Amino acid sequence: MTAAHLMAAVASGGKLAAGARIAGLGIYRPSSVVSNEEAAAAAGVDADWIAQRVGVRERRRAGADESVVSMAVEAGSKALADAGASADDVDVVILATCSMPSPMPNGAASVAAGIGCRPAAGFDLNAACSGFSHGLAVADALVRAGTAGGVLVVGSERMSDWVDEGDRNTGPIFADGAAAALVLPGDRPAIFPVAWGSDGDQAELIAISAESGHMEMAGRKVFRWTTSALQSVIDEACRRAGIAPANLKAFVPHQANLRIIDTLARHIGAPGLVTATDLTDAGNTCGASVPLAFHALRQAGRVHSGDPVLLFGFGAGLTYAAQVVLCP
DSSP: OOHHHHHHHHTSOOOOOSEEEEEEEEEEOOSEEEEHHHHHHHHTSOHHHHHHHTOOSEEEEOOTTOOHHHHHHHHHHHHHHHHTOOGGGOSEEEEEOSOOSSSSSOSHHHHHHHHTOTTOEEEEEOOGGGHHHHHHHHHHHHHHHTSOSOEEEEEEEEGGGTSOTTOTTTTTTBOEEEEEEEEEEESSOSBOOOEEEEOGGGGGGEEEOTTTOSEEEOHHHHHHHHHHHSHHHHHHHHHHHTOOGGGOSEEEEOOSOHHHHHHHHHHHOOTTOEEOOTHHHHOBOGGGHHHHHHHHHHHTTSSOTTOEEEEEEEETTTEEEEEEEEOO
């Protein structure tokens, strides 16, 4: 780190921005694909049961050389390339994850170093499956306040370390992967105010057991909470963005369960609404699921630059965060 580099980092903030925007997206999907037949055999269920109950056909599992940090570095580097930006454009790295192997050191500083963003600030954010959406809200605020000129938000998870493959409630569902978004200043808002919150009274519904070290989830109760309590969050996010739900072009919810996704999409009721269903081929990648699904829609040409898209993360905590963004 040179003295000039350090001084440039210190001086990078301070100028209020008219708005913030997602300038680029990048992803990393582990190469190992686990079929429903393999997952079903481990969990003692039928392969069709997984597809019908959850909507997953296959999922990705990280190998020994694919860590939360290494996957985040790959996804973050691709987001910078997609935006035509460099590591010098990043002042802050936010790593949204709940699957680091240990609580210390944090992962974000290592991600920043791996990408070459030193001396960018780096911190981890744990809001589980809504982590990326929380991170995006923080990035938007940092950029608009002039605290940072560029913020890299990365959702990266290695959930296979924390689930028991023999547990039918988690083993066939959760998976690994990473995705990132580079947030830069814009001449108008392209990330709109977040609608977020939590219900800690129900935190025990999704948790890592201190005894087993594995994730435990009360799937039916989580399903009821998501499909009943969270519909109003969609309406509030649209209200804060000044857009009618019917005018949304796409909906990118956390990829938890295909029945949950369908229920929430029907609530929006927008004609021709494109709804992300990355779950079918990627599984539930927790904090990485929203940006992975967003990237998949964009890569397939199902959303286009400037389209209003509703991103919606929800999960353990219980936490939730929704915001309308304009597609980069």
